[in-house]
Amino acid sequence: MLTMGLDIGSTACKSIILRDGEQILARSVVPLGTGTVGPRKAFGEALDLAGVARSEIDRILLTGYGRFSFDDADGQMSEVSCHARGIYFLLPSVRTVVDIGGQDVKALRLSEKGALENFVMNDKCAAGTGRFLGVMAGVMNVKTEDLGALSEGATEEVSISNTCTVFAESEVISRLSAGVRLADLTAGIHASVAKRVASLVFRGGVVRDVALSGGVALNRGVVRALARELKIDVLVHPDCQMAGAIGAALFARQQL
């Protein structure tokens, strides 16, 4: 039994094909979000990697911000449920999932059996989201995916006092003009994101274990900063970026 989960985010698309809801056959990440060729590309790449045709997939489920905009699927579910399910599949000890998406931050509470019990999400503000990191990377002329490694060379943390993305961007520009080191500035940016995210996580309540989901979890600097803010270890699975897609594929399996 083959199922596919396609997570159409605002900045990237992730697809996964599962056999019998257990074995990952193929995974694809395309750094293009909804409204672009990203969803179709991620969809096609996963099929090619698994060496199967669309007709061989028993059920395809969509999730993510663009979940209503792709017609070659059998259904959709919210990214809230899919990230919870996906992380429980990857890290069964986790009770609190933090997902930093392109434009949403979520703190999810899971039951011992992995069921989503509750969630809190950010308000209508880009502070603390993946978009915030993307904007700051643009100002510093570095790739978003390189921010984590860059911050490892920090000797101090440059404080970013603004949480608003627009004002923080101006602040970063002024710090750059003042000649601060990129590594120190990046560490400060990570701390800014972590503070914002931690306040949301505290609002939902912190229950061990805590895991970070989504592409931002691959940024080691953010993981370190968040662990420091939460005063707790934050687990990260190598497939963290795929968690939403995995969850969708698991729900697709359940629906068969």
Next chain:
Amino acid sequence: MAGNSAGETPGAPAQKPKAPLPKSRALVNEQTAGVYARAWEAHERGEPVGWSTAIFPQELCETFDVPVLYPENNAAAISARHMGEPFIQHAEGEMKYPINICSYARLNMGMADKMRKAESIQTQGIDPAMAPPAFLCLANNSCTQLMKWYENLSRNLNIPVFFVDCLFNYSEEEPAAHKIAYVRGQIENCIRQMEEFFGKKFDWDRFLEVQRISQTNRVLFNEIVALNARKPAPMNGFDLFNYMAPLVICRGKESTTVILTELKKETEAHIAAGTSTFRGEEKHRVHWEGIACWPNLGHNLKTLGGYGVNAVMNGYVTAWDVAYEPGDLDGMARAYQVSSTNSLTTPGIMKKRIASIDRFGCDGMLCHVNRSCKLMTFHIMVGREMIEEEAKVPVANFDGDQSDTRVFSEAQFETRLQGLVEIMSGNRNKNGNKEARHA
């Protein structure tokens, strides 16, 4: 696009005719139009028209038979029709009010300033257009920001305010005797001041009659609301947002008794026939918290309906349940201090919500984090934990505003609602369906 104009697409399907309004809704529209028309007529005759906060003791002006309009109700109506932005922009721009204050206040103060500068509201296609006020009625029982809003109106328009200062009940379940005496004294003082301002004596017999009508109307409304505890509910819970208008603007009038009697009859007919104004299958019942997101009411309604979610009850519409015995002025003074739950403590409010969630058989709670109404919203930040623990239902928040269109995001609303629906579905599979108590 299909249409009836000469340029319509050949062969396009004809537009589905709109279902006729239920008689009760037509009566509400007629009543509202009548209230505004009467105010304009009075204004044109040079007679005083009042602007009042939503939970001011309306019995006074009703007894004096003086027309009164309600800026909060007007702002809601204008926002629902997407006509509020020019006034909000005027308030923030020319008048220099910050975005942080209530959007009803911004909208209304912007409108009042445009009136002051002799810009005719009536000719700008604004519907419903308020007649300019000659006096103001202010009670701060639901919000303290109302005081600055009305103070500014009073200063800018150079008109008097009849003020009833209500004390919040942060440390007690019931208002203490001195608080009741304080409010009663102010009501009596308002009557004296109004006698002078209107140039006529207060008719205490008529006052008693108005009190009786007001009580009949609030009891009728409560009975109608209680009918929605039926499963499935006979009404789409959002209907309550529309039917609360007669209670807000005409609570002391017999025309409201006629409307609510008709609505009760229609609702009972739905129960008898097993039908509902909620379209489709009622898969989930949620308790709505907060003022409606008026500019996005249509989107909210459609999205909720798409997931089979009926917001069967909300804590907002109970604010006009001003309960007292006719003739008991102390009772009336007490009632005006407690009808809005905004005047209570967070545990006090949540206790009411928990009871309501149980009574209406709700599977979850959907909270409008209303950027304008911080007083109502901030309770829920802590209160949601009480709801989750006591009522054992999941809670989801979404950002919005009662009038300002810049806050709400359709995609965010749907993701939060869908997440809530998925949790409620999971709970249902786990626990079985929660039975509502039948009214």
